[in-house]
Amino acid sequence: MNNFVKEVKKDIYLSNSDIEILKRYEIDYANFNNMKELIFYLNSVINNYETNEDLEDLLIKLSEYNYYFRTNK
Numbered sequence: 001m002n003n004f005v006k007e008v009k010k011d012i013y014l015s016n017s018d019i020e021i022l023k024r025y026e027i028d029y030a031n032f033n034n035m036k037e038l039i040f041y042l043n044s045v046i047n048n049y050e051t052n053e054d055l056e057d058l059l060i061k062l063s064e065y066n067y068y069f070r071t072n073k
Helices: 016-024 035-048 053-072
Strands: 008-009 012-013
Touching: 012 016, 012 035, 012 053, 016 053, 035 053
Parallel strands: none
Antiparallel strands: 008 012
């Protein structure tokens, strides 16, 4: 599985493996306007439903991506 992160939609950065995890939970990243909205939604899903560790790990990773891509270097 490809773990290279790329911009898949304006202001949304995901790898192919990230997209596969989202598909498993029937979450379409294209429905979100930016990483912040996607992260907020994932947090809500994790807090309100029974999920596997993979979605929690993805939330952590996306939070890190968001920080990295939004921080001036």
